[in-house]
Amino acid sequence: MLKLVDVSKRFGALSVLQNLDLTVAAGNVLGVIGPNGAGKTTLFNIIAGAQVPSAGQVHLDDRDITHVKVWDRCRLGIGRTYQVPKPFTHMSVFENVMVAAVHGGRMGIRAAKEQAQHVIELTGLIHRLRTPAGHLSLLDLKRLELAKALAQKPRLLLLDEIAGGLTESECDTLLEIVKTARDQGATIVWIEHVLHALRRIATRLAVLHGGTIISSGAPDEVLADSRVKEVYLGV
Amino acid sequence: MVEIWTNQILQGVLLGGLYALFAIGLSLSVGVMRFVNIAHGDLIVMISFVLLSLTGGLGLPTLAAVAIVIPISFVGGYLLQRLLLQRVLGKDVLSIILVTFGLSIVIQNALQGVYGADIRKVGGGAIETATIPLSGNINVGVLPLVIFISATLLIWLLDLLLYRSRIGARIRAVSDSVATADLVGLRSARIYAIAMAIVGATMAISAGFMAIWTNFDPTSGPSRLLIAFEAVVLGGLGNLWGTLIGGIIIGVAQAVGAQFDAAWQVLAGHIVFLAIFLTRPQGLFPKY
Numbered sequence: 001m002l003k004l005v006d007v008s009k010r011f012g013a014l015s016v017l018q019n020l021d022l023t024v025a026a027g028n029v030l031g032v033i034g035p036n037g038a039g040k041t042t043l044f045n046i047i048a049g050a051q052v053p054s055a056g057q058v059h060l061d062d063r064d065i066t067h068v069k070v071w072d073r074c075r076l077g078i079g080r081t082y083q084v085p086k087p088f089t090h091m092s093v094f095e096n097v098m099v100a101a102v103h104g105g106r107m108g109i110r111a112a113k114e115q116a117q118h119v120i121e122l123t124g125l126i127h128r129l130r131t132p133a134g135h136l137s138l139l140d141l142k143r144l145e146l147a148k149a150l151a152q153k154p155r156l157l158l159l160d161e162i163a164g165g166l167t168e169s170e171c172d173t174l175l176e177i178v179k180t181a182r183d184q185g186a187t188i189v190w191i192e193h194v195l196h197a198l199r200r201i202a203t204r205l206a207v208l209h210g211g212t213i214i215s216s217g218a219p220d221e222v223l224a225d226s227r228v229k230e231v232y233l234g235v
Numbered sequence: 236m237v238e239i240w241t242n243q244i245l246q247g248v249l250l251g252g253l254y255a256l257f258a259i260g261l262s263l264s265v266g267v268m269r270f271v272n273i274a275h276g277d278l279i280v281m282i283s284f285v286l287l288s289l290t291g292g293l294g295l296p297t298l299a300a301v302a303i304v305i306p307i308s309f310v311g312g313y314l315l316q317r318l319l320l321q322r323v324l325g326k327d328v329l330s331i332i333l334v335t336f337g338l339s340i341v342i343q344n345a346l347q348g349v350y351g352a353d354i355r356k357v358g359g360g361a362i363e364t365a366t367i368p369l370s371g372n373i374n375v376g377v378l379p380l381v382i383f384i385s386a387t388l389l390i391w392l393l394d395l396l397l398y399r400s401r402i403g404a405r406i407r408a409v410s411d412s413v414a415t416a417d418l419v420g421l422r423s424a425r426i427y428a429i430a431m432a433i434v435g436a437t438m439a440i441s442a443g444f445m446a447i448w449t450n451f452d453p454t455s456g457p458s459r460l461l462i463a464f465e466a467v468v469l470g471g472l473g474n475l476w477g478t479l480i481g482g483i484i485i486g487v488a489q490a491v492g493a494q495f496d497a498a499w500q501v502l503a504g505h506i507v508f509l510a511i512f513l514t515r516p517q518g519l520f521p522k523y
Binding site for chain 2: 048050069070071072074075080086087088089090091095098099100102103104106109148152
């Protein structure tokens with residue numbers, strides 16, 4: 001479904017991604033791990049269209065979307081959350097999700113309202129329905145990020161460190177939400193440092209280091225890889 | 236004595252309606268699109284000159300000329316944003332100020348070249364002198380009253396548009412975060428252009444009333460901008476009703492100042508603005 005071919009990204013003299021190849025099959029959940037500065041968020045920016053690669057191509061369903069703008073990628077079915085939540089701070093939770101459903105999901109008002117209500121309940125934000133996003137706690141902001149992404153009914157869902165700072169039970173709830181999205185047909189790429197969460201849902205893991213993928217495959221095999229242990233786990 | 240002061244305050248409130256009309260477009264630019272359009276006043280004056288050409292040159296009735304100019308200004312605002320302002324928006328504050336300052340100078344010089352430096356006015360017909368007697372020596376001009384009602388109606392409609400319509404939700408979303416708006420499928424450049432088109436239409440309405448009520452010349456723009464800016468800041472950024480109140484405060488301050496000495500009229504408005512700004516720099520009713 002998603003294919004990155006020989007993708008590189010440079011900022012002046014700094015090379016953030018180098019000749020990166022990545023394939024994610026439809027329905028899979030790919031976990032992406034790596035130390036800080038490995039290029040994970042840049043990878044998401046390139047997939048979502050916020051940045052254009054310096055070289056290489058991005059394909060979605062065999063279509064080259066390398067130069068497709070971010071708003072058009074959203075309409076192709078790519079939904080994304082940010083590591084640092086970026087809500088519409090002056091709009092209520094309901095309005096935030098409605099904007100995502102109407103424009104990102106291209107739904108009519110009635111369908112968008114139903115979808116918004118559904119994902120707000122799913123993400124546990126129903127008690128904050130009319131609260132301006134700028135007044136939410138960090139946990140609720142992360143829930144809102146997820147709700148906005150889910151409201152678009154994405155075919156490809158990019159999750160950027162949504163489990164950080166959550167308690168065990170909150171993490172369990174989050175996993176159930178992600179599983180629901182997966183069961184509804186979404187392909188998921190999830191950047192996360194909370195490994196135990198990833199291991200419970202990821203069908204594959206990819207480890208990014210220095211702008212390249214140093215290991216990828218089944219989670220247990222990847223975590224047993226000596227290079228991964230050295231670079232990421234420090235053992 | 237009471238009658239004199241009542242009359243002055245009433246006239247000031249009505250004058251505030253005109254100032255609010257000047258300021259509505261600027262309030263949208265500053266509060267929603269987050270930039271100060273230094274050419275705001277000059278654009279209003281330019282539209283007034285277009286009205287002058289349509290009424291004086293082509294002999295069209297004033298109302299018909301305004302009806303023609305509103306959609307033209309709507310399209311003009313859209314194109315101005317897409318072709319010029321969007322290029323510098325989001326870079327840094329200085330860029331947009333310099334570009335609109337440059338636009339202001341170009342408009343003033345172009346108007347002087349085409350129309351000369353003479354002071355002009357557009358004829359409004361019987362409405363200009365019509366009055367409604369209230370009590371004793373207190374009379375209300377029909378034109379100022381129509382302007383005040385128009386300003387209130389326009390703000391009510393824009394408020395509905397921003398908070399009760401799909402395009403309003405889009406404009407508020409882009410105003411809040413361009414990056415997030417793009418991510419959920421909104422094309423921020425197009426939304427900004429639509430917002431600027433709406434600003435253009437409000438400019439045309441205010442130009443129509445200004446051209447009938449007051450004199451104007453090619454260099455009148457900056458003084459209009461100053462009054463509009465004061466009304467927006469007094470009312471609080473992003474609050475259209477606040478802009479109306481800001482306009483009324485300046486209008487009343489000027490009317491009261493004029494009662495003491497005609498030379499104090501403009502200065503009194505600036506002093507009251509400064510006094511309120513010093514105590515509440517965020518404005519009286521800020522939304523952001």
